[in-house]
Amino acid sequence: MQDIRLRAGAAAFLSLAAFGSITGAAIVFIWWLVFSHPLTVVKKMRMVIPAIILIGFFGFILELTGGGGFSYCLRMTVIVLIGAWMYIGYREGEFLSLGTWLLGKEIGFDLGMIAEMGMQSLELMVSDLSRIRQAQELKGTRRGLRNIVPAGSILIHGALRRADETAELMAVRGYTHGGSYCPKFQTSGRDLIAGLAALCMGIIAFIPVSEFFILYH
Amino acid sequence: MKVSLAGVRAVRGDWSLSAEGTFGEGIHLVSGDVGSGKSTLALLLAGLFPQISGTVEREGIATTMIAFQFPEFHVTGPDLERECMAWGVDPAPVLAAAGLTGRMEEDPLNLSRGELKRLILACMLARDHDLLILDEPFSSLDCTEKERLCTTLSGRKRGITIIFTHEQTHLPRINRIWEIAGGMLSDRGQLPSALGHWDHAPAVVKNLIARGKIPANISQADLLEAACRT
Numbered sequence: 062m063q064d065i066r067l068r069a070g071a072a073a074f075l076s077l078a079a080f081g082s083i084t085g086a087a088i089v090f091i092w093w094l095v096f097s098h099p100l101t102v103v104k105k106m107r108m109v110i111p112a113i114i115l116i117g118f119f120g121f122i123l124e125l126t127g128g129g130g131f132s133y134c135l136r137m138t139v140i141v142l143i144g145a146w147m148y149i150g151y152r153e154g155e156f157l158s159l160g161t162w163l164l165g166k167e168i169g170f171d172l173g174m175i176a177e178m179g180m181q182s183l184e185l186m187v188s189d190l191s192r193i194r195q196a197q198e199l200k201g202t203r204r205g206l207r208n209i210v211p212a213g214s215i216l217i218h219g220a221l222r223r224a225d226e227t228a229e230l231m232a233v234r235g236y237t238h239g240g241s242y243c244p245k246f247q248t249s250g251r252d253l254i255a256g257l258a259a260l261c262m263g264i265i266a267f268i269p270v271s272e273f274f275i276l277y278h
Numbered sequence: 279m280k281v282s283l284a285g286v287r288a289v290r291g292d293w294s295l296s297a298e299g300t301f302g303e304g305i306h307l308v309s310g311d312v313g314s315g316k317s318t319l320a321l322l323l324a325g326l327f328p329q330i331s332g333t334v335e336r337e338g339i340a341t342t343m344i345a346f347q348f349p350e351f352h353v354t355g356p357d358l359e360r361e362c363m364a365w366g367v368d369p370a371p372v373l374a375a376a377g378l379t380g381r382m383e384e385d386p387l388n389l390s391r392g393e394l395k396r397l398i399l400a401c402m403l404a405r406d407h408d409l410l411i412l413d414e415p416f417s418s419l420d421c422t423e424k425e426r427l428c429t430t431l432s433g434r435k436r437g438i439t440i441i442f443t444h445e446q447t448h449l450p451r452i453n454r455i456w457e458i459a460g461g462m463l464s465d466r467g468q469l470p471s472a473l474g475h476w477d478h479a480p481a482v483v484k485n486l487i488a489r490g491k492i493p494a495n496i497s498q499a500d501l502l503e504a505a506c507r508t
Contacts, residue, residue, distance in 0.1 A: 192346055192351045199344060211355070211356070
């Protein structure tokens with residue numbers, strides 16, 4: 062999807078539908094298979110598989126301890142897949158466009174800019190993580206859960222430091238709030254079809270199956 | 279002991295770096311503009327960057343270590359003592375060498391970048407690596423620490439040390455100069471003959487050469503000796 066308005070709207074709606082029930086998750090998964098180019102998503106966003114494995118692990122623990130883990134696992138997996146689809150379609154500046162279009166040049170611009178900074182920070186964190194892994198490898202540290210904690214601390218610490226420095230620089234340069242920006246969007250026919258399909262599937266997911274068929278008859 | 283690059287080419291998007299040459303025992307200095315590919319070459323020599331073509335051969339090298347520009351990447355310990363232990367070194371002397379005596383229980387990520395750099399370099403230099411690659415080792419260090427690092431590096435008796443840096447003032451005694459320009463690594467040769475065609479030479483070196491006072495090497499002491507030469 063080229064149009065960020067449709068992509069963000071579809072992602073939010075589908076995530077809610079998937080979170081709501083297992084039926085919703087199944088329907089959203091079908092949408093993901095049809096409209097997201099699944100192989101491209103998994104190839105470009107390799108963290109998807111480890112993330113799903115982690116969710117599976119916690120789901121298993123939840124199932125053993127209190128139940129509901131299986132449902133949690135399925136619903137969260139679909140949400141992660143939708144998130145991955147949303148993420149790989151990102152093009153620089155589009156959250157600023159979305160924010161400004163949605164909420165105007167004051168609060169919308171600010172929120173859009175925060176989202177853009179967040180995305181940039183994520184990209185930096187991915188490259189930092191690769192360096193951290195290399196450094197750990199050379200240090201002779203084995204890969205495993207024990208090393209996730211220091212790696213996570215370094216990433217969070219680095220992100221906070223960068224955010225702090227960026228904020229100071231912006232303040233020094235006179236930024237207070239809002240800004241002038243004219244967003245432009247490109248909407249293809251496929252975008253509209255995928256958006257409409259997401260809407261339909263979301264509605265189906267929210268209406269209980271029995272009521273849907275009663276309405277139909 | 280040597281690292282040989284033959285027809286090596288690394289590619290990142292539209293950008294590429296070609297490298298050819300042999301890094302033998304001693305201290306090598308690699309200079310180049312920002313974005314020229316110094317860090318990529320450092321990763322490539324450490325075996326951490328997949329070159330697209332050519333071969334990187336390491337002969338007689340059992341241990342390799344690379345110091346990244348940002349020391350945070352190396353941290354694995356929750357406090358300074360355990361950080362040193364993670365490097366396999368005795369904490370007390372290493373912390374003393376880094377000027378961090380009595381701070382064993384501090385979180386490494388709470389140190390200033392300069393302090394952390396000192397700690398990581400001290401841990402690395404406390405062990406004897408066959409191939410030691412230092413990417414911008416002087417960044418975040420003050421003049422005193424830069425000079426101290428130069429003395430330590432100049433004192434390395436064995437192994438291959440490759441320094442990638444922009445530093446113009448504080449440099450150790452080195453054996454060979456390399457430069458990266460236009461996506462290509464060039465061997466400028468051994469010192470002092472390499473100084474004459476070193477494009478990224480510090481202004482003071484260029485100045486001395488222009489006055490006919492060719493320094494024997496590029497450490498502060500060598501430059502001072504050349505400047506005072508009559």
